[in-house]
Amino acid sequence: MGTFDWVVLWAYFLLMIGIGVWARSQIKTAADFFTAGGRMPWWLSGVSHHMSGYSAAVFVGYAAIAYTAGFTLYVWWAIGIAFAMVVGSVLFAPRWSRLRQRLAIISPLEYLSTRYNIPTQQVLAWSGGALKVFDVGAKWTATALLLKVFADVPLVWGVLLTGGVTLIYSTIGGLWADALTDFSQFVIQLLAGIVLFVAVLAKLGGVSALWTIWDQLPPGHSQPFNGQYTIVFVLVYLLINTLSYNGGTWNLAQRFIAAPTGGDARKAALLSAALYLVWPLILFFPMWAAPILLPNLDQPQQSYALLTQSLLPTGLIGLVLAGMFAHTMAMTSSDANAVSSVVTRDILPVVWKGARQMSGRTELFIGRLSTCLFIALSMGIALTADSFGGVLGLIILWFGALVGPIAIPMLLGMLPAFRRCGPTAALASWATGLVVFVLVKYVFVGEIKALNPDWVTSITVAGPVLCSLAVFIVIGLVAPWRNAEADALIDALESDETAVAGIPAQRPSASRA
Numbered sequence: 416m417g418t419f420d421w422v423v424l425w426a427y428f429l430l431m432i433g434i435g436v437w438a439r440s441q442i443k444t445a446a447d448f449f450t451a452g453g454r455m456p457w458w459l460s461g462v463s464h465h466m467s468g469y470s471a472a473v474f475v476g477y478a479a480i481a482y483t484a485g486f487t488l489y490v491w492w493a494i495g496i497a498f499a500m501v502v503g504s505v506l507f508a509p510r511w512s513r514l515r516q517r518l519a520i521i522s523p524l525e526y527l528s529t530r531y532n533i534p535t536q537q538v539l540a541w542s543g544g545a546l547k548v549f550d551v552g553a554k555w556t557a558t559a560l561l562l563k564v565f566a567d568v569p570l571v572w573g574v575l576l577t578g579g580v581t582l583i584y585s586t587i588g589g590l591w592a593d594a595l596t597d598f599s600q601f602v603i604q605l606l607a608g609i610v611l612f613v614a615v616l617a618k619l620g621g622v623s624a625l626w627t628i629w630d631q632l633p634p635g636h637s638q639p640f641n642g643q644y645t646i647v648f649v650l651v652y653l654l655i656n657t658l659s660y661n662g663g664t665w666n667l668a669q670r671f672i673a674a675p676t677g678g679d680a681r682k683a684a685l686l687s688a689a690l691y692l693v694w695p696l697i698l699f700f701p702m703w704a705a706p707i708l709l710p711n712l713d714q715p716q717q718s719y720a721l722l723t724q725s726l727l728p729t730g731l732i733g734l735v736l737a738g739m740f741a742h743t744m745a746m747t748s749s750d751a752n753a754v755s756s757v758v759t760r761d762i763l764p765v766v767w768k769g770a771r772q773m774s775g776r777t778e779l780f781i782g783r784l785s786t787c788l789f790i791a792l793s794m795g796i797a798l799t800a801d802s803f804g805g806v807l808g809l810i811i812l813w814f815g816a817l818v819g820p821i822a823i824p825m826l827l828g829m830l831p832a833f834r835r836c837g838p839t840a841a842l843a844s845w846a847t848g849l850v851v852f853v854l855v856k857y858v859f860v861g862e863i864k865a866l867n868p869d870w871v872t873s874i875t876v877a878g879p880v881l882c883s884l885a886v887f888i889v890i891g892l893v894a895p896w897r898n899a900e901a902d903a904l905i906d907a908l909e910s911d912e913t914a915v916a917g918i919p920a921q922r923p924s925a926s927r928a
Contacts (some may be wrong), residue, residue, distance in 0.1 A: 420565075420733030427603065427737040428580045431643040434596050435584025445778040448589035449756040450794070453512075455594060455673040461686030463597040464670040465694075466604075466661060468496065468687070468748040473698070473718045475557040481702030482715035484644055485636025486629075488702075489854035491649040495656045498790040500688035503661035508684040509677030510829045510908040511668050516676075517907050522760040523668040523753065530828045530901050533765060538842060540761045542849075543665065543821045544754050548789070551747045553798025559797065565736055571798060578747075578794040582707040585748040586787045593749045594673075607735040608698050614726040615701045618708060628704050636703070643869045655819055658880070660687075663822025665753035675902035677911045747790070755785035819880030820848025823887050833887070834905050837896025840887050848883035855879075 442448050455463075480488045516522050518529070524543070527536035560575030568576075584596060616624055629637040640646050661684075662668030674680035705718035708725075712718055723735045757784045773781065824841035827833040855863065855878045863874050 417729035417732070419730040420736070423730060423733030424737055428576075430579055430599065431584050431596050434599065437586050437595075439587045442591065442779070443591050443760065445782050446519070446521050447591070448513060448779055448782050449590050449752060449759075450669065451589075451673040452592065453515055453673060455670070455675075457674055457679040457682040458686060459594050459598060460670045460674050460679070460683035462601050462690070463594040463749070464660075464667055464683060464687040465690040466597040466601050467593075467670065468664075468691070475560050475716045477699075478702045478705070478719040479716040480644075481699055482705050482718045483714065484641045485632060485638070485703060487639055487641045487644040487649075487746060489695055489699055490639040490654075491644055491652050493691050493699075495649065496660050497655045497688045498653065499657035499660050500684050500691065502657055504681045504684035504688070506830065507661040507826060508671045508674075508680040509911070511662055511671035512677045512680040513908045513911065514829075515672045517904070520672065520760075522756040523527055523662060523665045523672065523812050524757050524761045526904065527825065527828070528761075528906050531824070531841050535824070535838045535841045536761055539821055540757050542845070544757060544762075544789075546818065546821065547665070547750055547754050548793050548796055550789075551750050551793035554747050555794055555797035560716070562736070564717050565724065565732065568737060574794050578790055578797070581748050581751075582787060582790040585751050585790065586783050591781070593752055595671075596748065600916055603734070603737055605694075605729075607737065608694070610731055611701050611723060611727065611735055612697045615704050615708070615722065618726060619704060624704070625700070628707060631707050632703070633706065643872045645869060645873055646872075647877065648873040651873065651880065654884075655876065655880055658822035658826055659818050662826055663818050664750075665757065666749035669749065669753050669756070688837060708881045708921045747793070751786045751789045751793075754789050755782050758785040758789075759828075781797075816906040819882040820845045820852075823848075823880070823883050827887065829905065829908055831905055831909070833891060834902055835895035835897070836887055836891030837898065837901075839894065839896070840890035843890055844883045844887035847886045848879040851882045852879040 446452055446453075453867060476491070477488055503641055511523075514526050518526055520526055524536055524540050527539065550884050550892070555574045555578050556570070558577045559568075559570045562568045562573035563570060585593065616622060621627060635641040660667055662671065670683060671680040674683055702719055705712075705715075705722055709721055712721075723732055727735060759778060762779065823844050827836065828841070835866070852875075855875050860871070863871050
């Protein structure tokens, strides 16, 4: 890192804070803070959804996968998400916007008290919030690792720097700041990614390297399935991506909630799908070529950072590093906003009766405070990431395995086909997923490894989500649940037309006092 690299990086951080300060002028109520008042344009929602879907972990954890396993990363991650978003553009994205129109929700879990009951809502809120602390902690760790490789900055200072900047603009600017910084970050990482892509092509002899490198890479690197990333793993992660990227990951649901109409939310989902299909081909190419340019790395998670250092001149290194930070700060700021909305509208009114009569000003203050505390706590987790299996352990195993049991009742509860799955099905599904995760991760890990070492990751990820889904469906069939208000809610989400009888067109928000 030269002086100009640091100038570029600090200019990027100051730009993010500046956007947050500007966005603060747009925030008048908690609805503005958490859902942009339902006024976010579909193209901004789509870009923000895309940027909020991955972080610097891509350049650390996923770079290691690309280095050791090759093209399969694009198959199970990028193609899987693109397919999931096409499905979601029909089934889920429009319904999130309609929930805001029908119930004036500002939290992705707010509707669950009507769809199921308050205990179900609380269980999913508390467990999902705890899970996101660990997930975001992994993102801070990944970013700090990159800064250590580039500039030998100690991990603790890397976490404090990136986390501190995000804390400032997220706390003061809310979802508007998140979305606007997402867009600026998209432009930055687009420039940075193309710069390194071109540099790698030049190093390898030109455009022909796009198809000639595969003969020079280890066997299996050109295959869609390789090593532990089997076809079973890919199919299971397709289900997890469908659940996660369509709202099971709360910050991504907020992008659709903020869209003015269901049609706008659908267009946002399709734009995000197109970006996932195209952009990773450029982003991942240097990672796939890394074994040729940097053979026999002891730490393949450093491959992308080392390529940047070895191929780019001063100034451009800072741009690429800013692009890496852009992903993390986009995801973590939106995560913080989503979790704080759940705390403000779902958890606090249940544990503290006074929260039910909060004024609009007080609710906005609570939202900002909970955003600040969430980011601070996740930064603490980042400093102890090794205790949970490192970056990959937190992201692929912990989050991948546990997001399904939380997302299944949350997302499927919006669909007419699952209207008979009630609170019992939701809670049993959630509990089953947690129990199965503990069993496959800690109790039967030796037996699974003995069967086939390549099955460990697949079974650890697949077991919880498949068992949760089975329990949710079976209980709905065996003990069907009937509730007129829940049925009316589900029917009200079918189109952008007027609300169905039984559900008010608007429900007063928590700032109704």
